[in-house]
Amino acid sequence: MDLSAELSEFLRSRRARLKPRDVGLPEFGRHRRVPGLRREELAQLAGVSVAYYTRLEQGHGQNVSLEVLDAIARALRLSDTERAHLTHLAKPTVKKRQRAAIGRPQQVRPGLVHLIDSMDAVPAVVMGRRLDVLAWNRMARALFGDFAAWEPHERNMARLVFLDPNARDLYVDWECKATEVVSVLRLYAGCYPDDQQLLALVGELSVKSEEFRSLWAAHTVTDKGHGTKRLRHPLVGEMTLAYETLKVSGSDPDLALVTYHAEPGTPSADSLRLLAQWGVDEPVEVRE
The missing domain is CATH 1.10.260.40 (lambda repressor-like DNA-binding domains)
Structure with a gap:
């Protein structure tokens, strides 16, 4: 870049x-x-x-x-x-060791996998560079879809938002979500301009999505922190969920744990509890 x-x-x-x-x-x-x-x-x-x-x-x-x-x-x-x-x-x-690390697959510690697996009522994913989804628990799978059914390179939130037609139904405020995704990718691109996998992702999304091209050209940047999302799930209907992004300590600064929860006593909390009953025997999944 x-x-x-x-x-x-x-x-x-x-x-x-x-x-x-x-x-x-x-x-x-x-x-x-x-x-x-x-x-x-x-x-x-x-x-x-x-x-x-x-x-x-x-x-x-x-x-x-x-x-x-x-x-x-x-x-x-x-x-x-x-x-x-x-x-x-x-x-x-960007230092030489950081450049070298960009091309290597990111790994999620077993302890972190066990942690999100224990979150029975909280959808949780571990995200890496380029918004790659590296690990997820049963509730995240119930909320967002079957990550395990996708090829490893397809497990990416930007791909989900812009290339999966179901995302426009899932995110009530799809335009806001799309802007956020592009803004996070743009911020990452400024930190790691030599990331060839990111350039390939941006190129593919630019070819396949007119909305992505327009938003990428706007040069907005943001860091994924915390906020709320309105989701429309096909099984339990519309929910308003709060999300928190927590940086994972360790040698990899680009790993983040993202959790979603509903305000207690709200219809969204009831819907999330109902969703928790789906696939109760499904284990946590980790990217291959």
Whole structure:
């Protein structure tokens, strides 16, 4: 992945979403030639010269200081996640051992497998790089589908959301879920631009999904943290579930445990308990 092009497009996309009134600048004229702020306006807000900012937006960020990046991030009203993404693009810090690890299959510790297996009423999955689903328990299988029936390379949340037609029925707010998935992948791409498997995944999804192409071009980034999801399950109907993403300690920083639960005493909790009765003898599954 070309980091210079990524840096250029990211800065342009963030600048385009701001209006002068958003940052306290006067807006002269009814028709502006560019969407959002002009380069001159952004440079003024960041306290740098127009020429300096123009070079940065053209992808020449090798010699930029962290102080200047922070000033530009403040001017662009970037979130903490967007600020980190900007830094990764301008000043990549991937080490040789990290590059070597990218191509190796990720492993889930047996202890972690036993942990999610013990969560009888909580859907849980272990996710790795590129939103790969590496392990899941019986409840996750009941909620999302039979991961074991898919080929290992197909066990990926981005593939599920964009290529499985059932996902549009499962996720009530499918557009929000799709945006989140693409934003997480984009954040990962900024950290690991040399990941050939990620490039192949993005290429495949871009060819097969017009929605993915459009969202990828928007350059939104987010980290998968916590929130709620509205799901419409074919057996138990609509549920509102909260999810939590927990980083897994150990030598692999890209493993995360994602759990789903319903607020006690709600219809969603009743539906989740009903779903827990499905396939009670099914064991936990781990990617081969």
